[in-house]
Amino acid sequence: MDTPRSPARRQGRPPTLPDARARILDEAAALFARQGYENSSVGDLAAALGVSKAALYHYFPTKQDIFDSIIVDVLQGLRDEVAAELAGAAGAHERLRRFMLAHARYFERRWAHFVTMLIGFSGMRTAYRADAARLRDDYEGLLREIVAQGIHEQSFRQVDVATAGRAVLSMLNWMARWYRPGAGDSAEAVAQRYFDLIVRGLASP
Amino acid sequence: MDTPRSPARRQGRPPTLPDARARILDEAAALFARQGYENSSVGDLAAALGVSKAALYHYFPTKQDIFDSIIVDVLQGLRDEVAAELAGAAGAHERLRRFMLAHARYFERRWAHFVTMLIGFSGMRTAYRADAARLRDDYEGLLREIVAQGIHEQSFRQVDVATAGRAVLSMLNWMARWYRPGAGDSAEAVAQRYFDLIVRGLASP
Secondary structure, three states: OOOOOOHHHHOOOOOOOOOHHHHHHHHHHHHHHHHOOOOOOHHHHHHHHOOOHHHHHHHOOOHHHHHHHHHHHHHHHHHHHHHHHHOOOOOHHHHHHHHHHHHHHHHHHOHHHHHHHHHOOOOOOHHHHHHHHHHHHHHHHHHHHHHHHHHHHOOEOOOOHHHHHHHHHHHHHHHHHHOOOOOOOOHHHHHHHHHHHHHHOOEOO | OOOOOOHHHHOOOOOOOOOHHHHHHHHHHHHHHHHOOOOOOHHHHHHHHOOOHHHHHHHOOOHHHHHHHHHHHHHHHHHHHHHHHHOOOOOHHHHHHHHHHHHHHHHHHOHHHHHHHHHOOOOOOHHHHHHHHHHHHHHHHHHHHHHHHHHHHOOEOOOOHHHHHHHHHHHHHHHHHHOOOOOOOOHHHHHHHHHHHHHHOOEOO
């Protein structure tokens, strides 16, 4: 709020609430993660932001739009950040490690958004659902491509690519259920241990 | 309802609704899994069961009691069934396989109960929460004990026991998010592939 903004960034936004969209989504995610979607009202959110409900409705016509936007935004951000992290790596082993660690770092930074995505049972509206499904598919596709690359390079065994992708994402995604930022290990440290485990396996050589 | 019951089974139960408790929980789990906890009313549940709301309140004073009971029951059933399955096995490798496959079979059979447990954001009441936490800890303890046994037997590497336990449960628990019974592979077949992957790892020998 008190960071100076260039005129370009202000353009088209009401002068009272710069960066409003991102701030609303951050505060809403924190609220939903804390007390659930159904138990959170637009009034609660407006109070938390210190603005009127009318100001919120200017950006998001309904609470459902806020919820849907959180999920689409977090999926988009996750994919972009992980893809950027992969850019400099060649082998499947290193690419898988970067994928898992970048995912964990992003998850920890946007923990409330991930928790909102996990608890979001009430369901997204159809318009957003297609976007979210496309982003999720892209992301899973990126991971499967790494596993397939490893098999092709013969650094990985001939595993079932879909199963391996699911296994990796299950470990990372389930963290939204038990991990709390700031309590114990970083999410990245957890992901590094998961990486070692899934690559080397439990069995003694 | 129309299955003949022995007099012993009827004892202490109102004559109008034999096996009422289990039937209520099954129907409630199906309802919660389908439309969410917050969106399901006791009236919806009574209608689905073909009984009055008063009849339901005889067994469960509140909707929250129904929800809490589903979670405690499914955790209790899971632990008992998996523990029974482990009884005949000796080595850690076979015990881990049985743990994962028995978990998956139980999950598939009681899918709606697991989904209810996963989506249950609104939170349990304190009295039940302690029971649920104890059951969950027991269950995780059982799995960790298998991993520790494998390390002791030297059939498993010197992995971090807590990480390995978390990884296995993450793969199995995340199935509540994507797996649908009757569409494709059995949950047991999925668990068998996860078992192969986590034991042998991705890397080529």
